[in-house]
Amino acid sequence: MIEAVLWDVDDTLFDHSGAERIAALRYFAAQGLDTDETALRRWREITDEEYTRFTAGELTFAGQRRERVRRLLERELSDAEADAWFGRYLEVFEASWSAFPDVDGVFEVLAAPPYRHGILSNSTTAVQERKLTMLGLRHRFEFVVCSDDLGCSKPDPRAFLQACSALGLPPEHVAYVGDRLDLDALGAQAAGLTGIWLDRTGAGASVPEGIHRITGLAQLPGVLRG
Ligand SMILES: [Mg+2]
Structure with a gap:
C-alpha cells in the first residue's frame, strides 16, 4: 500500500x-x-x-x-x-511563476492520511524552498530534499532511497511523481518505488512495464488507490 x-x-x-x-x-x-x-x-x-x-x-x-x-x-x-x-x-x-491549475485540487484529495508528502528535486534546497513558499505550497510537504544536500541526483537510486529514509518508509510504500520518464518514473522504479510519469503533454510515448502514466494530477488519487 x-x-x-x-x-x-x-x-x-x-x-x-x-x-x-x-x-x-x-x-x-x-x-x-x-x-x-x-x-x-x-x-x-x-x-x-x-x-x-x-x-x-x-x-x-x-x-x-x-x-x-x-x-x-x-x-x-x-x-x-x-x-x-x-x-x-x-x-x-x-514574476512569471505559477503552479499548475490541478495542483490545489489533488492536495485537497491527498492531504488526508494515509498519504504523506515530500519533495525530491534535482535543484538546490534553497531555490526549491523559496519557490514552494512563494507558490503557497510549502506547507503541503514534510520536507524538501535536493541533490545539493544528497550528493547525488535523480535517476541515481540513492537519491530516491535517501528520500524514503527521510519518510521512514521502505520504497515499496512510496510513489514518485514527476514529468520526466527517465529521471523520475524509471529512476524511482529502479529504486523500488512506484514510478508515476506525469505526461502533461499527453505525447503518448510507449510506457514501460510497471510505470503508471497520467496526463494530469486529477488522475493521481485513482492510481495510488490501485
Ligand atoms: Mg521536472
Missing part, C-alpha cells in the same frame, strides 16, 4: 516551462534580443545542456547560470557581469 508520495517540482507542480517562456519573451525583448521560436528553443537547449552539467557535478549552480548567459550572448563575460544579467532575468522569471 502506498503511504507517501515524493514529488518532483519543476514542470510537475510548478509550471517551469511556461514561466521560462514568458520570462524569456519579456526579458529578451527588453534586452534587444531575438524573441522568435528559434531563439526561445535555443535558450531551452542551452539551459538543458548546462543544467545537465550541473547535475553531473561538472558545474556549480551559479556556474551553470553563468554559462547559459555566455552562450546565449555569445561573448566573454566576467562572473560578475553574467551574474548581473542573470539576476535581472530572474526577477522577470520569478
Whole structure:
C-alpha cells in the first residue's frame, strides 16, 4: 500500500516551462534580443545542456547560470557581469511563476492520511524552498530534499532511497511523481518505488512495464488507490 508520495517540482507542480517562456519573451525583448521560436528553443537547449552539467557535478549552480548567459550572448563575460544579467532575468522569471491549475485540487484529495508528502528535486534546497513558499505550497510537504544536500541526483537510486529514509518508509510504500520518464518514473522504479510519469503533454510515448502514466494530477488519487 502506498503511504507517501515524493514529488518532483519543476514542470510537475510548478509550471517551469511556461514561466521560462514568458520570462524569456519579456526579458529578451527588453534586452534587444531575438524573441522568435528559434531563439526561445535555443535558450531551452542551452539551459538543458548546462543544467545537465550541473547535475553531473561538472558545474556549480551559479556556474551553470553563468554559462547559459555566455552562450546565449555569445561573448566573454566576467562572473560578475553574467551574474548581473542573470539576476535581472530572474526577477522577470520569478514574476512569471505559477503552479499548475490541478495542483490545489489533488492536495485537497491527498492531504488526508494515509498519504504523506515530500519533495525530491534535482535543484538546490534553497531555490526549491523559496519557490514552494512563494507558490503557497510549502506547507503541503514534510520536507524538501535536493541533490545539493544528497550528493547525488535523480535517476541515481540513492537519491530516491535517501528520500524514503527521510519518510521512514521502505520504497515499496512510496510513489514518485514527476514529468520526466527517465529521471523520475524509471529512476524511482529502479529504486523500488512506484514510478508515476506525469505526461502533461499527453505525447503518448510507449510506457514501460510497471510505470503508471497520467496526463494530469486529477488522475493521481485513482492510481495510488490501485
Ligand atoms: Mg521536472
